[in-house]
Amino acid sequence: MPVLSEKSPVTFRDELPEAVDVIIIGGGIAGICTALFLARDGISVLVCEKGRVAGEQSSRNWGWVRQMGRDEAELPIMMDSIQLWEGLAGETDNQVGFGRGGTMYLAENEEEQAEFEEWLAVGKQHGLDTRAVNRGELQKLLAGAADKWCGGIYTASDGRAEPFQAVPAIARVAQAAGSRIIENCAVRSIDAEAGRTCGVITERGRVRADAVVCAAGAWSTTFLGNLGISLPQLVVRNTVARTGRAPEVFPGCAGSHRFAFRRRQDGGYTLALSDHLEHFPGADSFRYLFKFRRAFNQIRHALRLRPGKGLFARLFPQRRWQADEVTPFERTRVLNPEPYPWAVEELRRRMAEHLPGLAGVDIEESWAGMIEAMPDFVPVLDQVPGYPGFYLATGFSGHGFGIGPGAGRVMARLVQGNPPGYDLTRFRFSRFSDGSPIIPGPAV
Numbered sequence: 001m002p003v004l005s006e007k008s009p010v011t012f013r014d015e016l017p018e019a020v021d022v023i024i025i026g027g028g029i030a031g032i033c034t035a036l037f038l039a040r041d042g043i044s045v046l047v048c049e050k051g052r053v054a055g056e057q058s059s060r061n062w063g064w065v066r067q068m069g070r071d072e073a074e075l076p077i078m079m080d081s082i083q084l085w086e087g088l089a090g091e092t093d094n095q096v097g098f099g100r101g102g103t104m105y106l107a108e109n110e111e112e113q114a115e116f117e118e119w120l121a122v123g124k125q126h127g128l129d130t131r132a133v134n135r136g137e138l139q140k141l142l143a144g145a146a147d148k149w150c151g152g153i154y155t156a157s158d159g160r161a162e163p164f165q166a167v168p169a170i171a172r173v174a175q176a177a178g179s180r181i182i183e184n185c186a187v188r189s190i191d192a193e194a195g196r197t198c199g200v201i202t203e204r205g206r207v208r209a210d211a212v213v214c215a216a217g218a219w220s221t222t223f224l225g226n227l228g229i230s231l232p233q234l235v236v237r238n239t240v241a242r243t244g245r246a247p248e249v250f251p252g253c254a255g256s257h258r259f260a261f262r263r264r265q266d267g268g269y270t271l272a273l274s275d276h277l278e279h280f281p282g283a284d285s286f287r288y289l290f291k292f293r294r295a296f297n298q299i300r301h302a303l304r305l306r307p308g309k310g311l312f313a314r315l316f317p318q319r320r321w322q323a324d325e326v327t328p329f330e331r332t333r334v335l336n337p338e339p340y341p342w343a344v345e346e347l348r349r350r351m352a353e354h355l356p357g358l359a360g361v362d363i364e365e366s367w368a369g370m371i372e373a374m375p376d377f378v379p380v381l382d383q384v385p386g387y388p389g390f391y392l393a394t395g396f397s398g399h400g401f402g403i404g405p406g407a408g409r410v411m412a413r414l415v416q417g418n419p420p421g422y423d424l425t426r427f428r429f430s431r432f433s434d435g436s437p438i439i440p441g442p443a444v
């Protein structure tokens, strides 16, 4: 399936209603799964997507559905999310491409092994099957790997899914449950009456609703900025590639601090450099520098600063607009960054170096995605303080695909005023302004 762009055909084209119970801004995995669980509870829902369903991060990701290595506060949601994936696989005749092939973190030296093993206590506490593997066992699990890795940690119950297929397939389930989904329909702003959210203004007109969920991925800061709300979120580019069919070396997802790969349903591999995250500095980089200082420090081995082209536009972005004006969301229907050619070549080289059994396998396609990140690498799942009826599900920081179904169910419960089923303290919006220290969780 090719990478989506604004030239891709429109497939979700429901009628714009005058009113619904809940409007969701953004048709990525967070928005679509929120819609699914709301619709199943009998709530009328509209999803407005400015471009294509899953056109951005939700189709461009590596496809890891991983419990291992998570922030501890995310883990209970993620452990339930993987069950939800299993259910979605059953309901869609596995068009989501879900499978449980396991996840492995690969250590190149004893220091990395010790670093990975620190997480074992978290997994154990939650009853997860994560365990350490030594060199001998690793060579059995990872057929044909070079002698680069001295061990690692492994979670057999972890999964993978196919990002290009999964969210459109879930969107069809959500539609069948009663959700309306419209592509090429940007939300320009929210509408409020007597201090309460009462709908949205889209590029096609106004829609009334009791609640609005912003699940706008990398656009959330821009959307909120127009309302005068500050959300510290920055983006990095990551280049990804896929190979043609190749022998199976491992059925799941595996990666070191340098190189990551996942077995695909079509018999190929999705490849990425885990040490290559490119940040294009702009006004928000300076604005949120202090909040991100620990996060930057944590990923400094992987972070590449790219001031270059387009600096002026990034330093002076459009911050405010009226609801009758064309907005940045309509000007970029699908955020479709170019893959970095060096990274594609480097992937080819590292694949041959680390997995000699796959040397010479063709790279058939490459693409890139802009990953949005919060200063503590965990999302915001909350109602926006001071904006009753306005909710946020954003900032999944490079690991929102796997947790997407679980996060969607949490949001559906929050919007209905039901207990979310988890402790969401770590995901509250006010953590960035209430003076609490910002402590980053695991970055990947």
Ligand SMILES: Cc1cc2nc3c(=O)[nH]c(=O)nc-3n(C[C@H](O)[C@H](O)[C@H](O)COP(=O)(O)OP(=O)(O)OC[C@H]3O[C@@H](n4cnc5c(N)ncnc54)[C@H](O)[C@@H]3O)c2cc1C
Pocket: 025, 026, 027, 028, 029, 030, 031, 048, 049, 050, 051, 052, 053, 054, 055, 056, 057, 058, 059, 060, 061, 062, 063, 064, 065, 066, 185, 186, 187, 188, 215, 216, 217, 218, 219, 220, 223, 238, 239, 240, 329, 333, 334, 368, 369, 370, 371, 393, 394, 395, 396, 397, 398, 399, 400, 401, 402, 403
């Ligand atoms: C290269 C890469 C690798 C990754 N690997 C993994 C992985 O292996 N496992 C994992 O769990 N996660 C991974 N992630 C992260 C994961 O893809 C994201 O966390 C997740 O997809 C975020 O989903 P979302 O719905 O919040 O955002 P998105 O998928 O970005 O969706 C947001 C949507 O909102 C729309 N939108 C924005 N503003 C408006 C507006 N005003 N009106 C209407 N629509 C709007 C956008 O067009 C977009 O489609 C990766 C991400 C990338 C880019």
